[in-house]
Amino acid sequence: MKPVQTVVEMRGITKRFPGIIANDNINLVVKKGEIHALLGENGAGKSTLMNVLFGLYQPEEGEILINEKPVKITSPSVANDLGIGMVHQHFMLVEKFTVTENIVLGNEPKSGLQIDMQSAIKAVEKLSNQYGLKVDPRAKIEDISVGMQQRVEILKTLYRGADILIFDEPTAVLTPQEIVELIEIMHNLVKEGKTIILITHKLKEIMAVCDTVTIIRRGKVIDSVGVKDTNPDDLAAKMVGREVNFRVDKKEANPKEVILSVENITAMGNRGVNALNSISLEVRSGEILGIAGVDGNGQSELIEVLTGLRKASSGRVLLKGQDITNKTPRVISESGLSHIPEDRHKHGLVLDFPMSENMVLETYFHPEFNKNGFLDYAAIDKHASKLIEEFDVRTPSIHTPARALSGGNQQKAIIAREVNKDPDLLIAAQPTRGLDVGAIEFIHRRLIEQRDKGKAVLLLSLELDEIINVSDRIAVIYEGQIVGIVDAKQTDEQELGLMMSGGKRMQGGGNGE
């Protein structure tokens, strides 16, 4: 009997960036026809390793063998020629083009000088039937769901003849139901002889689909084991380097008076249709209300209306009984609302400002810092030093530009700034996106601490685990409406997933009281 062929072998790969060793003498062996997981925290070096394999980075040391032959992968096109395809986390699709156009882009079948669209569509249909990837070849990318778009990305790599597919965090953007479908697709691909490398930090997925898992921590391979021989706790300990407590420890919530009350808010989205359809909800002091939902169901628009960045066409927002509907961001911020924005680079920080100036971005005009139009930089520096110490923000100095800090420390700094404003309502949008386990624990603790101090906390996240673990009550948003509110202790992913995809609408659908 012929032994199972090794399709990818990476030997002693070392890749250095200024100041850090991203990959330190990494060995990886992937067998034909398996689903191989690369597990590690953010910044562990798994994406770097795959970018080396895909030809985006050149390693300083080590060699790569594809189908047992040594190769030099100097660019993604070389990787393509070797049958390596990558499905990126952020899709690389042209929104205005059709599914077929996107798939054949760069490899168009031609008749004369024209693109032979008919044979392109046929080729796409053939692939999609073969691997069970249902898509409409004529639909435009902007009109199809995120799950569909991901299928287009997969088809793109297959069209280019990939035998080895790298999936970079493929489930981050999907609903629980779409994840089930993706898993099925991955099984189909393997059945047809493909090999899959899955980059992830989600243990459940590994247990569900993978054959082998290689754990990377701080640029080094910790272990490579068969999934059958391991369990989630063991994997988590190996990934983080210590025992991990998955449950967030917190006391029973003690909700008191209503702080935020959203009443029948309707607002237009960027595409010119209503993104919020008469949405209503309430957040009380001393509780965390989580908002669960698939990306693009009105979460961003809701935050924008609450913070004054988007105008509501009807309805009211009350903060402590005071009407703040369509007030300016400054007025709202000054009336006791703090906000940890979804995109910390775009909205949270001025990256080229020193940390000290970033810490007063919303309060520089207060008499504390502003003396007759001149800023008191001594006071600003003192304020920054205090917050940075209190929240353990690791920065070389308070005068270091925010850009130079790691994502986790940037986020800590934003939280320090927002919490320091002593708000009545704290809105946290995706507060742990892209952060490692340590930073996530820290941020969750801070949110719960705010709750215990009697603040109202509104948490928006696309990570169901986070919503379930941190929130006291969970509101599910679907197509700009709250379709149901459940107790976090009495629900599970299945129920939430169903509601998130509009499958289950709870009686009333209002504020759940």
Add this chain to the structure above:
Amino acid sequence: MNRVIAIFTKESFLVPVAAIILGLLTGAVAMLAGGFNPIQAYASLVEKVFGSSYNFGETIRQITPLIFTGLSVAFAFRTGLFNIGAEGQFIIGMIASTAVGISFDLPAYIHAPLAVIAGALAGGLWGAIAGWLKAARGVNEVITTIMLNWIALYFANYVVKAFYLQEGQQRSEMIKDSASISFAWLSQMFDSARLHWGTLLAILAAVFFYILLWKTKSGFELRAVGLNPHASEYAGMNVNRNVVNAMFVGGMFAGIGGACEILGVFHYQSIMAAQPGYGFDGIAVALIGGNTPLGVILGAILFGMLTFGAAGMKFGAGVPVELIRVVISSVIFFVAAHGIVKFFIKPLLQKKEGGN
């Protein structure tokens, strides 16, 4: 002492200096290709600038408006805007001060400041038009400022022709003596070179630039909006108002520059066949100066010397005046393409690292 060395080996300093040297070398190559002697040409350029007290004074006269327009462009740039309109704001500053200088009869201590202030306000408002169009209608300021340059040119010419024309000449009447900001005493020291108080104003404007941007609450907002308008909006700043303010302050700098040209140098306004060009050179000055006030002053000195000294190059080495434009363009090119410059100065930087 170490601190001084640190400043002179800093990249922000080394890159422009290297760019200037590379620019001069490129100019030299162009001269050689044309059969001229570059060493002789540069020697006569320096000779022209420093050779006589009159010429040295005139070089300062040449430098002054460039500081103003350089500050104008740099200020807008600090707040995230491309002010291509310093030219037009400069012209509007000229015509406003001409109008005040001719129309009123006031004591000098009121008249001259009033004429300068008129130039500042007019230039500022001219800039604010572009700012307002961007804030209210989302029109790109590059396009509007370019259009406003032409409107300013023909509007100024019209005003001169319609109201202030000196009969039989292509220029306005003379402004009243009380509006003049010429520095008679200093002019005499420099052999009647046209020196004026505007040079001092230019230095003060640079100081104002620094204090406003880095010491005040408004400056904090302006810089935040310039670096990240999204985060600024989240933080509750009024981005649109800041855009208008930034264009107003930028236009004010250029407007004072224009006023000083009239009140300090010419004392009348010509009917212009083309743009005077100070605003466009201001873009280059701001670029070379890294959009810092001190950098703008140094950049303006360089440009002033090169343009004024170019005449000497023609006289001393027969090199056409236009060739200095090759040098200036090369300097700009090398500043913009700092990747190339860094390649040339790499050995220098590495030596510095080794020394530490």
